[in-house]
Amino acid sequence: MARPFKETLSSEKFIVTAEVGPPKGTALEKTLHDIDLLKDKVDALNVTDNQSSVMRFPSLGTCLLVKERGGEPILQMTCRDRNRMALQSDLLFAYTRGIRNVLCLTGDFITIGDHKEAKAVFDLDSLQLLHTVRTLESGTDLGGNKLDGAVEFCAGATVTPEANPIEPQLIKFEKKVQAGAEFFQTQAIYDLHNFKRFMKHVRGLDKNIKVLAGIVLLASAGMARYMNQYTPGVFVPQALIDEMATAEKGKGVKKGIEIAGRLIWQLREEAICDGVHIMAIGREEVVPDILAASGL
Amino acid sequence: MIIAQRKPLEDIEAMLTGYKKLLVLGCGTCVTICWAGGEKEVAILASQLRLASKKDGNEPLTLEATVERQCEKELVEALKGSVQQVDAVLSTACGAGVQTVAELFPDTPVYPALNTMFVGMPDREGVWLENCRTCGDCFLDRTGGICPIVRCAKGLLNGPCGGTNNGKCEVDPEKDCAWTLIYRRLDQQGRLDLMRKYYPPRNFQAVIRPGKIEALPA
Numbered sequence: 001m002a003r004p005f006k007e008t009l010s011s012e013k014f015i016v017t018a019e020v021g022p023p024k025g026t027a028l029e030k031t032l033h034d035i036d037l038l039k040d041k042v043d044a045l046n047v048t049d050n051q052s053s054v055m056r057f058p059s060l061g062t063c064l065l066v067k068e069r070g071g072e073p074i075l076q077m078t079c080r081d082r083n084r085m086a087l088q089s090d091l092l093f094a095y096t097r098g099i100r101n102v103l104c105l106t107g108d109f110i111t112i113g114d115h116k117e118a119k120a121v122f123d124l125d126s127l128q129l130l131h132t133v134r135t136l137e138s139g140t141d142l143g144g145n146k147l148d149g150a151v152e153f154c155a156g157a158t159v160t161p162e163a164n165p166i167e168p169q170l171i172k173f174e175k176k177v178q179a180g181a182e183f184f185q186t187q188a189i190y191d192l193h194n195f196k197r198f199m200k201h202v203r204g205l206d207k208n209i210k211v212l213a214g215i216v217l218l219a220s221a222g223m224a225r226y227m228n229q230y231t232p233g234v235f236v237p238q239a240l241i242d243e244m245a246t247a248e249k250g251k252g253v254k255k256g257i258e259i260a261g262r263l264i265w266q267l268r269e270e271a272i273c274d275g276v277h278i279m280a281i282g283r284e285e286v287v288p289d290i291l292a293a294s295g296l
Numbered sequence: 297m298i299i300a301q302r303k304p305l306e307d308i309e310a311m312l313t314g315y316k317k318l319l320v321l322g323c324g325t326c327v328t329i330c331w332a333g334g335e336k337e338v339a340i341l342a343s344q345l346r347l348a349s350k351k352d353g354n355e356p357l358t359l360e361a362t363v364e365r366q367c368e369k370e371l372v373e374a375l376k377g378s379v380q381q382v383d384a385v386l387s388t389a390c391g392a393g394v395q396t397v398a399e400l401f402p403d404t405p406v407y408p409a410l411n412t413m414f415v416g417m418p419d420r421e422g423v424w425l426e427n428c429r430t431c432g433d434c435f436l437d438r439t440g441g442i443c444p445i446v447r448c449a450k451g452l453l454n455g456p457c458g459g460t461n462n463g464k465c466e467v468d469p470e471k472d473c474a475w476t477l478i479y480r481r482l483d484q485q486g487r488l489d490l491m492r493k494y495y496p497p498r499n500f501q502a503v504i505r506p507g508k509i510e511a512l513p514a
Binding site for chain 2: 080084106107108109111112120122123124125126127128131142158159160163164165167168169171172174175178179187232233
């Protein structure tokens with residue numbers, strides 16, 4: 001049995017989470033393989049929810065698989081595809097199946113994905129979803145009706161430390177803290193100087209806020225440049241792009257593993273934040289290598 | 297005002313296949329200002345349709361008229377004589393205008409020449425921006441007069457998502473992030489406390505669709 005994530009959060013341990021992405025279709029072999037590979041190497045496994053607005057096997061269903069195989073799932077929930085009724089009923093179901101962690105997200109916009117003509121819901125936003133979790137825990141639903149059996153979750157949220165401008169992002173972050181977010185998993189960070197400044201602000205607000213730095217594996221210098229140009233809130237410093245460019249042909253991922261490992265090592269060594277959230281985006285098989293490179 | 301856009305000519309022609317006598321009916325208010333369906337646009341569309349028919353070897357009747365407001369029955373009723381001469385009406389008004397004509401003349405098919413797009417305002421010559429979602433529960437007092445329901449792609453009430461990209465929206469880099477604009481405006485006015493408040497989920501019963509208002513004159 002995996003240790004409940006809530007307990008891990010209250011321990012002094014440097015926390016490591018990773019993510020698995022459900023398949024496009026019903027062939028679960030790779031997802032199951034990733035779950036089995038990672039479940040005992042990390043403290044919890046996030047399962048993405050129709051990530052990048054691409055329709056897939058559900059997050060909730062995959063969380064059940066993580067649970068069945070002895071892992072500790074974090075249910076990612078976005079507000080893009082379901083209204084407040086569907087989100088609440090999914091939370092009730094998740095609780096009855098032993099899912100105890102939920103990451104409350106607004107969700108990418110519908111037009112970046114593969115169902116561009118669909119109706120984007122956004123009945124709630126990420127903050128309202130956090131409040132919804134807390135409301136259900138108090139024994140009532142959003143309509144003010146009494147529940148016959150309530151829920152209890154460890155609820156988390158996200159933040160983008162490299163957002164530009166940063167001030168509105170920080171205001172929303174504080175609202176999430178006030179709403180009772182128990183942990184934060186950040187958008188990818190690469191520049192430790194900037195991230196330290198962000199963490200200084202966080203620690204100034206409240207020393208107990210648990211922040212797991214987002215680590216996205218770089219696969220090539222081209223990918224780094226692409227993210228700088230097209231991925232909002234992601235900044236890869238030129239020095240890292242240059243370092244990626246030194247990789248021999250076909251060795252980009254190896255270099256990316258080295259960089260990710262070094263970032264994690266430094267975050268832990270200098271106690272900059274409380275842990276890391278590793279997003280390998282389709283290369284889950286190398287997560288153990290990243291951990292090895294970090295010395296964890 | 298209501299902003300509309302003309303459908304492609306081939307779509308309009310496809311809708312009107314088989315009709316020999318037609319009234320192209322414009323509206324003198326919103327769609328005149330947004331260059332979609334006023335007197336001038338009616339004249340252009342009517343001549344395009346005449347040209348297309350001639351090419352097919354037909355000599356159809358294409359009447360033109362424009363009323364001040366096509367959404368008002370009293371103003372549309374005056375066109376009874378013209379409507380009786382034709383097989384169909386092609387309306388270049390918003391959806392409200394099209395439906396007013398349809399209701400007044402139930403024996404005559406009415407076709408929309410425009411797509412009704414949004415409630416907005418002119419930005420610069422030939423450019424109109426959507427500014428109001430007609431949500432029925434105006435939020436502008438809390439956001440410095442900038443509507444996040446319509447100007448934020450996700451309609452967020454509690455601040456920006458992670459998709460702010462140098463003050464632009466990840467959905468469309470041409471558009472400003474509404475929450476960046478709101479932040480700057482509230483900061484400028486010393487009212488950032490408004491942004492720090494929690495706003496609960498919206499009430500979608502504010503307008504029970506289809507909307508209906510009964511009011512007495514002031």
